[in-house]
Amino acid sequence: MPVRNTALRPAVRRLLASVSCAGFLLAGCSGAPWSGAGTLSATPSHPPAPQGHAGPPQGHAGPEAQSGRAAGDKHPLGIHGIGPATRARIPDTTRQVLVVTGEGKDANTGSVVLHQRGANGTWGAVGGPWPAHNAMKGWTHDHRADDQRSPIGVFGLRDSGGRLPDPGTKLPYSQDKEFADSGTGFLGESLEGSFEYVIAIDYNRVPGASPLDKRRPLGEGKGGGIWLHVDHGGPTRACVSLPLDDMRELLLLLDPKLRPVVVMGDKKSLTR
Numbered sequence: 001m002p003v004r005n006t007a008l009r010p011a012v013r014r015l016l017a018s019v020s021c022a023g024f025l026l027a028g029c030s031g032a033p034w035s036g037a038g039t040l041s042a043t044p045s046h047p048p049a050p051q052g053h054a055g056p057p058q059g060h061a062g063p064e065a066q067s068g069r070a071a072g073d074k075h076p077l078g079i080h081g082i083g084p085a086t087r088a089r090i091p092d093t094t095r096q097v098l099v100v101t102g103e104g105k106d107a108n109t110g111s112v113v114l115h116q117r118g119a120n121g122t123w124g125a126v127g128g129p130w131p132a133h134n135a136m137k138g139w140t141h142d143h144r145a146d147d148q149r150s151p152i153g154v155f156g157l158r159d160s161g162g163r164l165p166d167p168g169t170k171l172p173y174s175q176d177k178e179f180a181d182s183g184t185g186f187l188g189e190s191l192e193g194s195f196e197y198v199i200a201i202d203y204n205r206v207p208g209a210s211p212l213d214k215r216r217p218l219g220e221g222k223g224g225g226i227w228l229h230v231d232h233g234g235p236t237r238a239c240v241s242l243p244l245d246d247m248r249e250l251l252l253l254l255d256p257k258l259r260p261v262v263v264m265g266d267k268k269s270l271t272r
Contacts, residue, residue, distance in 0.1 A: 078123040079115045079263075083271040086263060089154040096260035097123075098157065098250070100240050102150075105266045106138035108235035112242060114253055127253050130246040136186050136235040139266045143203070143238065145223040150238050152265035156202035157228075160251060161211045164196045169251040171199070174210040187234035197247045199228040199254070201240075201262055228262070240264065 078087075081101055090097060095117045102110040114127035135150040143151035161174035163181070179195035200211035204224040209215070216224045223238060228250070231241035240262075242250065254260050263270065 080113075080125075081267065081270055082263060085272045086154065086265075086270050090261060090263065091259065093259050094261050095258040096254060098254075098260060098262040099270070100132060100134070100262060100264035101270060102134055102139050102264075102266040104138065105268065107266070108134050108136055108138060110134060110266075112240070112246075112250075114250065116258065127249060128246075130242050130250075131231075133231055133235050133241045134264075135238045139269065141269070143223050145221055146237070147223070148237055150236075150240065150264065151203050151223075151226065152269050153203070154261050154263050156207060157199055157254060157260040157262055158202060158207050158256065159200045159209065159211055160198060160254075161200075162195060162197040167197070167248050167251055170255045170257075171251065172208075172256075173251075174212065176210070176212060178212055185232050185234040189233040191232050193244070194230050194232045194241070195227075196230050196244060197251060198230075199247075199251065201226045201228060201264075 079097055079099060081099060082090075082097075097115045097117075098112065099115060100110060100112050102108075110132050111129045112132045113125050113129045115123050116126045117123045135148050137148040138150070139152050140147060140149035141152050143149060158171065159174070160169055160171040161176060161179060163175070163177065163179040165175055166173040179198065181191050181194040181196075183191050185191055198211050203226045204216050204218040204222050205226075206213055206215045206217065211225075211227055214225075216222065218224075226238045228240050228242065228247065230244050230247050
């Protein structure tokens with residue numbers, strides 16, 4: 001369990017109260033490390049997913065992970081919009097894949113669909129499509145701290161939390177007042193409520209820790225603190241955001257026994 005540094009908290013709160021939108025998002029869900037302590041909720045239920053954007057393939061999903069149908073349909077060949085290079089990074093043992101598809105390499109809007117593989121090998125959409133925002137400047141294969149781009153890749157989804165009580169998710173959940181939200185976003189929108197619910201994306205973090213954990217295995221320069229969180233009506237610095245009700249639905253659908261991952265990037269990158 002990470003050690004709480006209570007002496008730092010007043011300073012952190014004063015800093016959060018004084019920063020603009022850009023500074024706040026930098027602390028909470030982007031390239032710079034989060035300074036809150038949080039709690040360790042559970043041990044990861046499956047082996048770590050790739051931590052970087054371009055790690056070696058983590059398994060081969062076979063023919064069932066080829067192109068599929070629109071959300072809500074079932075199809076034996078797999079997941080719509082994912083090409084062979086992307087598919088090769090999805091572990092064999094994964095049975096839930098959250099696909100975040102950006103509208104373009106430099107776009108900050110897109111859609112999200114949750115796919116699940118049944119016992120017969122058939123993939124089907126079980127959630128979404130949901131509208132989403134990503135980073136202000138779009139997507140990148142080489143994410144850096146404060147580059148205002150979301151990382152492209154395949155990453156584990158293990159840990160969740162938020163300011164609100166656990167809605168009943170099967171994922172480890174850390175309720176903590178340190179999921180602070182204040183200030184304004186890139187478009188002048190209020191950030192209030194952005195971290196009511198969050199799901200940590202396993203990019204440059206220690207799986208099994210609270211989303212608030214600040215350890216960065218790849219170093220501070222590679223950014224971190226990248227989450228799925230509640231949408232505030234505008235682009236983020238690196239995170240992916242969904243409307244509140246959709247975030248709650250996603251939390252209820254994700255199951256660690258199905259070893260969920262997120263496949264995220266612009267449409268062209270994902271189809272490779």
